[in-house]
Amino acid sequence: GENVEQHPSTLSVQEGDSAVIKCTYSDSASNYFPWYKQELGKRPQLIIDIRSNVGEKKDQRIAVTLNKTAKHFSLHITETQPEDSAVYFCAASSFRNTGKLIFGQGTTLQVKP
Amino acid sequence: DADVTQTPRNRITKTGKRIMLECSQTKGHDRMYWYRQDPGLGLRLIYYSFDVKDINKGEISDGYSVSRQAQAKFSLSLESAIPNQTALYFCATSDSGATDTQYFGPGTRLTVL
Numbered sequence: 001g002e003n004v005e006q007h008p009s010t011l012s013v014q015e016g017d018s019a020v021i022k023c024t025y026s027d028s029a030s031n032y033f034p035w036y037k038q039e040l041g042k043r044p045q046l047i048i049d050i051r052s053n054v055g056e057k058k059d060q061r062i063a064v065t066l067n068k069t070a071k072h073f074s075l076h077i078t079e080t081q082p083e084d085s086a087v088y089f090c091a092a093s094s095f096r097n098t099g100k101l102i103f104g105q106g107t108t109l110q111v112k113p
Numbered sequence: 114d115a116d117v118t119q120t121p122r123n124r125i126t127k128t129g130k131r132i133m134l135e136c137s138q139t140k141g142h143d144r145m146y147w148y149r150q151d152p153g154l155g156l157r158l159i160y161y162s163f164d165v166k167d168i169n170k171g172e173i174s175d176g177y178s179v180s181r182q183a184q185a186k187f188s189l190s191l192e193s194a195i196p197n198q199t200a201l202y203f204c205a206t207s208d209s210g211a212t213d214t215q216y217f218g219p220g221t222r223l224t225v226l
Contacts, residue, residue: 049213100158
């Protein structure tokens with residue numbers, strides 16, 4: 001069945017450094033890849049997403065890259081700040097199951113001041 | 114978002130009890146979802162509904178049932194709760210006519226003793 005693997009499960013960086021979280025997906029028909037951020041005690045919220053017709057998308061300090069051949073996509077956060085500390089989830093959906101997201105296991109990012 | 118609400122926010126119950134978790138939304142979205150979140154396992158889809166009278170099983174539907182009473186309401190029931198159903202439960206919504214972005218409710222923390 002469809003599967004999304006996310007690594008690493010935990011990531012600790014110094015403030016100002018970059019952080020990279022990677023996900024791989026199994027369904028070659030996947031065409032939508034969102035990233036959600038969940039702060040402690042809060043609900044997951046979308047921070048950026050990308051579709052399969054685009055290789056990269058940026059929004060200020062965050063960017064997502066997609067490699068369809070290798071079936072993986074990554075979240076890049078530059079100039080990390082303490083408020084970036086949270087759990088990040090990647091997800092994927094395919095045109096066969098539009099609207100149904102399969103989530104990765106989550107990455108707990110800690111940014112040390 | 115304040116437009117997706119869940120009740121109750123916290124619930125402690127005993128093994129064998131029937132429990133209902135409720136989700137309401139004022140976003141006007143046609144699609145609604147129920148997920149459970151467990152540490153290290155990410156968000157796993159329990160059931161989803163793309164419209165009133167449309168019910169679909171997700172990855173982990175065993176032991177759960179749902180009801181889509183109206184476009185704005187989607188309820189999750191545990192007919193006979195067991196301890197391994199202790200988890201954080203999230204409802205989410207999306208709009209089939211727009212992007213695939215899912216908007217999450219605040220979550221319900223359920224403990225089964």
